[in-house]
Each structure stands twice: as structure tokens, then as C-alpha cells.
Amino acid sequence: MKSNLEPKIVAFCCNWCSYAGADAAGTSRLQMKPYFRIIRAMCSSRIDPEMILDTFKKGAWGVLVAGCHPGDCHYVTGNYRTQNRILLLKNLLEELGIAPQRVRLEWISANEGGKFQKVVNEFIDEMAELGPLNLSTERKVKEAS
Amino acid sequence: MKIGVYVCHCGGNISEVVDIKKVTSFAEKQGDVAIVRDNAHMCSDVGRNLVLEDIKEHNLDRIVVAACSPQFHGKTFMDIVEKAGLSPYVFEMANIREQCSWPHFDEPDLATRKARDLVNVSIAKVKLDESLERKTMPIGKRVLVIGAGIAGIQAALDLGDAGFEVHLVEKEPTIGGKMAQLSRTFPTEDCAACILSPKMADVPSNPNITLYTNSQVEKISGFLGNFEVTIHKKPTYVNENCVACGICEEKCPVKVPNEFEQGLTKRRAIYVPFEFAVPYRYLIDEDICIYLKDGKCGNCQKVCPHDAVDFTQKPEKIEIKVDTIIVATGYDIFDATEKKVYGFGTNKNVITSLEMERMIVHEAEGRATREIGKRIAFIQCVGSRDEQIGNEYCSRICCMYATKLSQLLKRGDPKKDVYVFYTDLRAFGKGFEEYYKRAQRTGVKFVRGRVAEVNEDSKTGKVILKVEDTLARQIIESEFDLVVLSVGMTPGAGTKQAADVLRMTRSPGGFLQEAHPKFKPVDTLNDGVFICGCAQGPKDIPDTVAQASAAAARAIRLMNKGVYAVEPITAVVDEDLCSGCATCVSVCPYDAVKTELKDDKRVAKVNEILCQGCGSCSAACPSGASQQHWFMNNQLRAMVGAALGEEEE
Ligand code: FES
Numbered sequence: 001m002k003s004n005l006e007p008k009i010v011a012f013c014c015n016w017c018s019y020a021g022a023d024a025a026g027t028s029r030l031q032m033k034p035y036f037r038i039i040r041a042m043c044s045s046r047i048d049p050e051m052i053l054d055t056f057k058k059g060a061w062g063v064l065v066a067g068c069h070p071g072d073c074h075y076v077t078g079n080y081r082t083q084n085r086i087l088l089l090k091n092l093l094e095e096l097g098i099a100p101q102r103v104r105l106e107w108i109s110a111n112e113g114g115k116f117q118k119v120v121n122e123f124i125d126e127m128a129e130l131g132p133l134n135l136s137t138e139r140k141v142k143e144a145s
Numbered sequence: 146m147k148i149g150v151y152v153c154h155c156g157g158n159i160s161e162v163v164d165i166k167k168v169t170s171f172a173e174k175q176g177d178v179a180i181v182r183d184n185a186h187m188c189s190d191v192g193r194n195l196v197l198e199d200i201k202e203h204n205l206d207r208i209v210v211a212a213c214s215p216q217f218h219g220k221t222f223m224d225i226v227e228k229a230g231l232s233p234y235v236f237e238m239a240n241i242r243e244q245c246s247w248p249h250f251d252e253p254d255l256a257t258r259k260a261r262d263l264v265n266v267s268i269a270k271v272k273l274d275e276s277l278e279r280k281t282m283p284i285g286k287r288v289l290v291i292g293a294g295i296a297g298i299q300a301a302l303d304l305g306d307a308g309f310e311v312h313l314v315e316k317e318p319t320i321g322g323k324m325a326q327l328s329r330t331f332p333t334e335d336c337a338a339c340i341l342s343p344k345m346a347d348v349p350s351n352p353n354i355t356l357y358t359n360s361q362v363e364k365i366s367g368f369l370g371n372f373e374v375t376i377h378k379k380p381t382y383v384n385e386n387c388v389a390c391g392i393c394e395e396k397c398p399v400k401v402p403n404e405f406e407q408g409l410t411k412r413r414a415i416y417v418p419f420e421f422a423v424p425y426r427y428l429i430d431e432d433i434c435i436y437l438k439d440g441k442c443g444n445c446q447k448v449c450p451h452d453a454v455d456f457t458q459k460p461e462k463i464e465i466k467v468d469t470i471i472v473a474t475g476y477d478i479f480d481a482t483e484k485k486v487y488g489f490g491t492n493k494n495v496i497t498s499l500e501m502e503r504m505i506v507h508e509a510e511g512r513a514t515r516e517i518g519k520r521i522a523f524i525q526c527v528g529s530r531d532e533q534i535g536n537e538y539c540s541r542i543c544c545m546y547a548t549k550l551s552q553l554l555k556r557g558d559p560k561k562d563v564y565v566f567y568t569d570l571r572a573f574g575k576g577f578e579e580y581y582k583r584a585q586r587t588g589v590k591f592v593r594g595r596v597a598e599v600n601e602d603s604k605t606g607k608v609i610l611k612v613e614d615t616l617a618r619q620i621i622e623s624e625f626d627l628v629v630l631s632v633g634m635t636p637g638a639g640t641k642q643a644a645d646v647l648r649m650t651r652s653p654g655g656f657l658q659e660a661h662p663k664f665k666p667v668d669t670l671n672d673g674v675f676i677c678g679c680a681q682g683p684k685d686i687p688d689t690v691a692q693a694s695a696a697a698a699r700a701i702r703l704m705n706k707g708v709y710a711v712e713p714i715t716a717v718v719d720e721d722l723c724s725g726c727a728t729c730v731s732v733c734p735y736d737a738v739k740t741e742l743k744d745d746k747r748v749a750k751v752n753e754i755l756c757q758g759c760g761s762c763s764a765a766c767p768s769g770a771s772q773q774h775w776f777m778n779n780q781l782r783a784m785v786g787a788a789l790g791e792e793e794e
Contacts, residue, residue, distance in 0.1 A: 026243030046760030
């Protein structure tokens with residue numbers, strides 16, 4: 001871990017699949033690192049890139065967006081929109097010199113408690129490695145690499 | 146503004162990990178928070194009344210409950226808030242059980258901090274909640290039931306009897322499903338056909354049921370109270386004049402294995418599925434009929450005295466509208482050829498349990514189709530509890546049907562040697578354990594052990610099994626005349642198709658997922674769509690029938706009042722900000738947004754009935770004009786801020 005600070009992760013989860021998947025992880029007592037906070041929306045497609053940027057501005061190290069598997073969105077096509085938007089956002093982050101892996105998109109269904117656990121723990125580790133988002137250092141890292 | 150915050154201990158589920166005191170004293174310090182309380186069980190009567198009384202007595206106008214998942218008790222508390230005279234939407238739930246005490250029980254300090262943050266998130270949001278009102282919508286009394294096995298039949302009859310308009314769709318040419326193929330049912334040994342056929346006959350005589358056989362649901366759009374269904378009906382090439390006299394069948398030159406009889410007998414290209422089929426009418430198998438293939442033959446049409454054969458029939462598309470849907474698409478038996486070691490398909494003396502069912506029926510009727518032999522072995526858990534082939538689940542019926550078949554065999558000839566090789570013997574249902582004991586007393590040998598090898602004696606054709614008896618700790622090598630594979634259940638092709646058409650979630654084994662395993666076992670996450678029988682998971686006939694009646698009752702519950710409540714969490718457009726760009730129109734999956742001219746300005750307008758509240762348009766709106774009630778931009782941002790420990794402004 002690059003700093004002693006604790007990672008701050010915000011996870012936007014859709015109500016129908018991923019939020020239920022997170023609940024399933026909890027119900028099965030799957031242990032996760034307690035550094036993420038879930039925000040529920042009805043569909044992953046409610047979350048727009050600007051909101052994610054704002055989340056970074058407010059201090060998040062990483063943002064997870066989780067929705068239903070392709071074809072399973074409760075609102076038919078919502079998650080395809082999400083996918084496109086996240087792709088665009090990742091390009092934008094590159095441009096801004098922010099590591100694009102700070103935004104992660106995952107499809108997690110209501111019964112995939114195990115997957116939720118794995119994704120969250122992995123993402124937290126990865127963000128701990130990157131450290132807090134600091135535009136100036138982030139750019140330097142990028143240039144150096 | 147006066148906020149009440151209630152923290153639940155959940156009988157220790159939360160309080161054993163989270164330091165409740167720290168959470169309540171944190172909440173007390175937040176602005177606008179008037180009352181903070183904690184309780185052992187917020188969802189109990191005492192807990193609910195606490196909220197109710199406080200709202201009345203202290204004029205609270207916002208409520209936060211920190212407890213379990215809102216998917217579990219969200220509605221409970223919204224109803225209480227509404228009962229107290231407030232909008233049910235000035236309420237937030239902080240999930241400090243599933244998402245705090247349970248997944249973080251290893252780290253109570255951090256869990257407590259997270260609980261505080263989650264309460265903070267809810268407070269931040271509740272402050273910005275609007276007083277939305279639940280709307281009611283009219284709903285009719287029309288139900289689509291997909292699948293007409295015993296589950297679909299039971300649901301359809303219950304609904305029909307209750308006066309609801311039922312559309313029952315079955316992909317096979319007859320109703321009855323798998324139960325129609327069984328010999329007898331465990332543990333009572335009733336004849337399956339005898340108890341099923343009267344129910345089947347009740348379907349066409351029920352004035353409220355419209356039956357579509359040889360039909361499949363091709364497309365479903367819309368939502369609760371307004372489903373639009375397209376049914377594809379395949380032609381049978383035989384019209385209603387048919388009286389099933391059978392003259393045509395005698396003249397048909399094509400013979401194929403009879404699927405209902407598991408290939409033990411043959412049928413013609415024109416045939417009746419079985420003797421108590423409903424509708425009881427001939428049909429032509431278009432895949433093998435010579436006339437349909439190359440215009441030759443046509444014998445059946447020539448000899449039919451009733452002018453019933455009609456080669457001009459075409460597939461039909463039928464459009465109907467329904468208010469609710471019940472999915473009863475059942476199961477398929479596991480394809481035993483997938484389990485190569487047992488030699489099914491290559492060794493003719495290795496058969497499936499369903500073949501055995503049919504053989505016993507034939508034998509009982511004095512028209513045996515093949516020799517059963519003296520020594521018979523059952524191999525249990527074929528296609529169930531087998532991670533190698535990817536089916537982890539127990540099929541729940543095989544232990545008992547093998548026991549039943551062993552009894553029927555013994556009854557026919559007590560001198561038969563019957564062995565059942567099992568992994569575990571599960572006799573969990575009412576009367577099952579007694580039945581199993583009885584079977585043991587009749588001399589059936591139940592041996593715990595997985596079968597390692599199945600070989601064929603090339604001279605005699607007998608099957609040699611090598612089994613490790615794990616109780617006696619010895620290897621058994623023995624010869625049998627017939628080996629019966631107790632095949633498990635797999636989600637049927639019909640179940641997969643229904644899941645696709647309705648975009649339903651499936652559980653790990655591939656069966657359809659219920660909304661809640663304990664309290665909503667026949668509901669799904671799709672409003673107005675219910676499931677029952679083996680489409681939901683393996684089960685026996687009594688459980689299937691119970692679920693079917695439950696699904697019917699749940700559907701009636703929604704439709705009976707004639708109106709149902711809809712959530713007002715639809716999209717809303719700020720016309721001043723709207724530039725009329727119509728981006729929202731293009732992303733809406735429901736055609737719920739249109740642009741219209743207002744004071745010479747093009748603006749977007751949301752149809753609140755069509756809008757299902759996904760919020761996709763709000764995310765797409767470039768000018769921030771489109772928003773979603775209860776998930777407004779400022780609310781989401783405030784939640785993010787609180788989640789990240791941002792101080793209040
Ligand atoms: S509802 Fe889960 S992604 Fe749309």
C-alpha cells in the first residue's frame with residue numbers, strides 16, 4: 001500500500017442485480033474489506049460520467065459501477081448504455097491523466113455474492129496500490145510509465 | 146425539518162458487530178435530526194409503532210431506519226410512514242446488516258464506522274426527498290400461464306375457478322407434462338394417469354380458460370397490467386372435425402419412435418400423443434410427413450371420413466394482452482448420454498428411470514414392451530449432485546422414485562433382486578421415510594456407494610457393475626439384467642426460453658430465481674410475473690401443486706382490487722432547462738419520452754404510465770433537465786459526499 005490512508009471506494013449498484021448481489025454476499029457472510037460504500041440506483045444506467053467525476057472530486061480513490069449481466073437489465077437495455085458511457089469516460093480519464101482503472105464496470109447478478117466479494121476485494125487492493133487520486137502525481141506516474 | 150433516525154440491533158445480527166451507541170450518538174449530532182432511537186427489532190410491532198407514534202407525537206417529517214436491506218424491509222417501513230400520514234418516499238433505509246455487520250464481522254471498528262457513514266448517506270438523502278405520492282393504476286383480470294404440466298394446469302384451474310381470464314400456452318400438442326408419463330406416484334402409489342387425467346379434462350371444460358397447445362410464447366413486451374404477448378401456434382394439419390377414430394393412423398406409412406413412450410413403441414406421422422391427451426385429437430408430425438415434405442402420399446386425408454385433415458394449415462401468430470403472467474415451464478430430464486461412464490445409449494440394458502416408468506405401465510397393462518429381467522440395479526444421482534457435469538443441486542425426487550419403482554418391480558415379482566446404489570438417501574417429505582423403510586422390508590437392497598464402472602458382458606449382454614460399498618467398505622462386482630439410471634432434473638428448454646423472453650434472473654443451477662427464497666418463493670423481480678413448479682427448481686408433485694396454487698393466489702392478490710399501486714419514481718423534465726435535443730427520447734427503452742411544442746419551444750415530456758423509472762434518460766441528458774424522482778441529481782451527489790465523509794455544508 002502506498003499510503004497509510006484507507007482506500008475510499010464508492011460502488012454504484014443497480015437495484016435489481018448488483019445491489020441484491022451485494023446483499024447475497026452479506027447474507028453468506030462473505031468477508032470484504034470495509035472500505036467501500038454502496039449507493040443504490042434503480043439501474044446502472046442512472047449513473048452518468050459527470051456524477052462519477054464528481055465522486056472523484058469528492059475524494060473517491062475508485063468508483064465501481066455494477067449492473068445486471070448483458071441481456072438481463074431489468075430495464076431491457078440500460079446496461080448497454082452504461083457500458084458505452086463507462087467506455088467513453090475511461091477515454092476521458094486517460095486524456096485527463098487519470099488512471100482509467102479507477103473506474104471499474106462489472107456485471108454482477110443477484111445470486112453472485114461470491115463475485116461481488118471477489119470484485120470488491122480486488123478493486124480495493126488495486127486502489128490501495130494506486131493510492132488516493134491526486135492529479136499532479138497521477139500525471140507524473142503516467143508520464144514516467 | 147425534523148428527522149427521526151432508528152437504529153436496529155436485529156436481535157444481535159447487527160449489534161454484535163456494530164457499536165450501536167456510536168452510531169446513535171453520531172446521528173444525534175447531525176443537523177435537523179430530532180429523534181434518535183435504537184431497538185432490538187425495528188421490524189417488530191414494537192419497532193414499527195415507535196416510528197408511528199414518534200411521527201404523530203413529535204411531528205417528524207423524515208424517517209431513516211438503519212437496519213437490514215431495503216429489499217427486505219423497505220416496504221414494511223414505507224407503509225408505516227404512509228400510515229402515519231407522510232409520503233412513503235420521505236423515508237430512507239441504511240443497510241447496516243447485509244452491507245455492514247455481516248460482511249465485515251471480522252472488523253467491528255471499521256464496520257461501526259461504515260455503519261455511521263451509511264446512516265449519514267441516508268440522512269443526506271432523506272433531507273432532499275420530495276413528498277411523492279403513490280399512484281394507482283387500473284388492472285384487469287387476465288393471466289397468461291406458460292406451460293401446461295401439472296403446475297400450469299393447477300394454476301390455470303385455480304385462476305379460472307376464481308373467475309379470472311386465463312390463457313394457457315403449451316408447447317407440446319397436449320397438456321399434462323411429465324406427470325402424464327409416470328406410472329405411479331410416491332409414496333402413496335396412486336396411478337399417475339388416474340389422478341392427472343380428470344384435472345386435464347377440467348381445463349377445456351373451464352369457461353374461463355383458453356388453451357393454446359402446440360404453441361409457444363414468442364414475445365412479451367409491456368409490464369404489469371399491460372403485457373402484450375405474441376403466441377406462435379404451429380399447425381397440426383388436423384382440424385376440429387377430428388373425432389379420433391384412428392382410421393388415418395392405420396393408413397399412415399411412416400413410423401418413428403414414440404417420444405411419450407421413450408421410444409419403447411413406435412408411432413405414425415399422424416398420431417394422438419397418448420390415450421388421455423387433451424385435446425384428444427390427431428395431429429401430423431410435419432418433420433416426417435411424406436405429403437408435407439414432397440406432396441406424395443396424403444393417405445390420411447383420403448381415408449378420413451370427417452374431412453378433418455387439412456394440409457393447408459399455416460402457423461398462426463396470436464396477439465393477446467394480459468395483466469399478470471405465471472411461468473410453469475417445468476424441467477427436462479438430464480441427458481444421460483452426457484454421463485459417459487454409465488454407457489447409456491451404447492449399452493441397451495442401461496436405461497433411464499423414465500423408460501422404466503413406461504415399461505412398468507406397459508407391463509401392468511399386460512402389453513410388456515421388453516424383458517425387465519430378474520436382477521435390476523438403480524444408479525442414483527445421475528446428473529444431480531455432480532460437479533463434474535456442472536449440476537451441483539439435488540433433484541429431490543430420484544431417491545423416492547427409485548424407491549417407488551423398486552416397490553412396483555417387487556410387487557410384480559417378489560423374487561426380483563433389486564439394488565439401489567445411492568450417494569445419500571434423502572427421504573425428507575411427508576411419509577417418505579416410512580416408505581423407504583417399507584421398501585427395505587420388502588428386500589430391496591439399498592447400498593451406499595458410487596458406481597465406478599459399468600461394463601457389458603459381450604456374450605450375455607448383462608451389465609456388470611463395480612461399486613464401492615462405502616458402509617461395508619468392500620468392492621462389489623455384480624451382474625445385472627437391467628441398470629436403471631435415476632436421472633435428475635435440468636431446467637427445460639421451455640424454461641430457458643421463457644427466461645429469455647421475460648428477461649428473468651436464473652439461479653446457479655439454471656432454474657428461475659424467486660424474489661425471495663423464504664418469503665416470496667413464487668414471486669420474481671419482474672412485477673406481475675410469478676413462477677411455480679420445476680421451472681423454479683426441482684420438486685415433487687405435491688410441492689409443485691402447492692406452488693402453483695400459491696402463484697395463482699399471488700397473481701389474484703395483484704389483480705383482484707382492480708387497481709394496483711405504482712411507484713412514482715419516474716423521470717421528470719425541467720422544461721426551463723430542456724433544450725429539446727431529444728437525447729432522452731432515443732435512450733428510453735419504453736418509448737415513454739416524447740418531445741412536444743410548448744410556447745414555441747420544443748421540450749421533452751415523460752409519460753408517467755409508460756416510464757418504468759430506470760433513470761437512463763436522466764443520465765443521458767446533456768443539460769441536466771431530465772431527472773428521476775427519488776434519485777435526483779442533488780440526492781445522488783449528496784449521498785456520494787456523505788459516503789466519502791464529506792462534512793455538511
Ligand atoms: S437494472 Fe441492473 S443494470 Fe439496469
